[in-house]
Amino acid sequence: MHHFQYKNEELYCEDLPLRKLAEEVGTPCYVYSHSTLHHHFSVFDQSFASIPHLTCYSVKANSNLALLKLFASLGGGVDIVSGGELFRARKAGIPPERIVYSGVGKTVDEIDFALKEGILMFNIESTEELKAINSRAGVLGCRARVALRVNPDVDPKTHPYISTGMKKSKFGIAADSALQAYDEARSLDHIEIMGVDCHIGSQLTEISPFVDALRRLRALIDQLNAMGISIRYLDLGGGLGIPYDQEAPPHPRDYAQAILQELQGLSCTLIFEPGRVIVGNAGVLVTRVLYTKKTEMKNFVIVDAGMNDLIRPSLYGSYHQIQPIQKRTAETQVVDVVGPICESGDFLAHDRALPVVGGGDLLAVMSAGAYGFTMSSNYNSRPRAVEVLVKGDRYHIIRKRESWEDMVRLEAIPDIF
Ligand SMILES: Cc1ncc(COP(=O)(O)O)c(C=O)c1O
Known part of the structure; x- marks a missing residue:
């Protein structure tokens, strides 16, 4: 049993609409119930x-x-x-x-x-x-x-x-x-x-x-x-x-x-x-569609979460359900959901029938509570996502989104140049 459900065509975590949360904390974000x-x-x-x-x-x-x-x-x-x-x-x-x-x-x-x-x-x-x-x-x-x-x-x-x-x-x-x-x-x-x-x-x-x-x-x-x-x-x-x-x-x-x-x-x-x-189905990764792109072979949905955020699909070929945060249409399209990372292995889903989405739409990558954030990295110098815990209709930031400054904090340029 989990507490990610639709109410009036909008996906909620407990009593909080994920759209509202994403607007306030940004994307990508890990959300736990x-x-x-x-x-x-x-x-x-x-x-x-x-x-x-x-x-x-x-x-x-x-x-x-x-x-x-x-x-x-x-x-x-x-x-x-x-x-x-x-x-x-x-x-x-x-x-x-x-x-x-x-x-x-x-x-x-x-x-x-x-x-x-x-x-x-x-x-x-x-x-x-x-x-x-x-x-x-x-x-x-x-x-x-x-x-x-x-x-x-x-x-x-x-x-x-x-x-x-x-x-x-x-x-x-x-x-x-x-x-x-x-x-x-x-x-x-x-x-x-x-x-x-x-x-x-x-x-x-x-x-x-x-x-x-x-x-x-x-x-x-x-x-x-x-x-x-x-x-x-x-x-x-x-x-x-x-x-x-x-x-x-x-x-x-x-x-x-x-x-x-x-x-x-x-x-x-x-x-x-x-x-x-315990934690797998207690968390989702919320991501925003940046662009869509149609090629001769594929329809791509390019999102702002990559393999650095959730590596399971790339590493194990794992399946994660992907759901729109606002259900706008019943029309579906078979797409590859891919991230911004410069690797062809950077994908969240291959050949997946999803409701048609466009730039700006929000998606929830389901079952992301286990081996999601813990396996994330800074690859491509991407700051790690924010983590949020939802209780009822309130949320708590339990790990801030990393900043670019955070990413270089432990680095040093030696005085040899
Ligand atoms: C020693 C040990 N204990 C517990 C676990 C947790 O396993 P799971 O997440 O499948 O419950 C692992 C996972 O690899 C493990 O190596």
């Missing part, structure tokens, strides 16, 4: 109300401080993958005991920061990382709480770039080496084993890969128990998909039901790391 964010987080979290669990929102999906604060206020923790995300999480007031830290390339500085903050646990991705964390914890005179991220070799049936739990992937420790890695972990003086972790991919539209992965992890937990290693946390990662187009991913409640069924007799606290399913 507070009610949708609140609802998505609560539905996911409450689906697991019957068991001890922690919903650790995955910061990479959308790392704006205001969103992190909202999820923290709903009892959420976070899944982080960098020192920068830890910094954000702490700035937003997420307590350290609700933070888990994944990622294959944690640096010494990042490890030290997380140890000093006292996070719940590191999700360890290799035995070299395990030793590095043990050694840093030794230097700092503490013990690092860890789970090993196990690669269960399950095909999540999603885009290869966002599949993370197959044998060929860079993530985690191979399932058949996991026992040995745990044995090594328990021999280390500054390591405290807390749990088992996995993450198999993102935008999953079926439940069975999650269940397969969970069964493999349960078998591993039994073996670890037999070795005298007790597991307090089972972290099942994120990955639940959302409808961008015709996909019909499982509802979080159905996902939860399937997981809960597999957990009978297990006495761990469960951790989940949902990202996309």
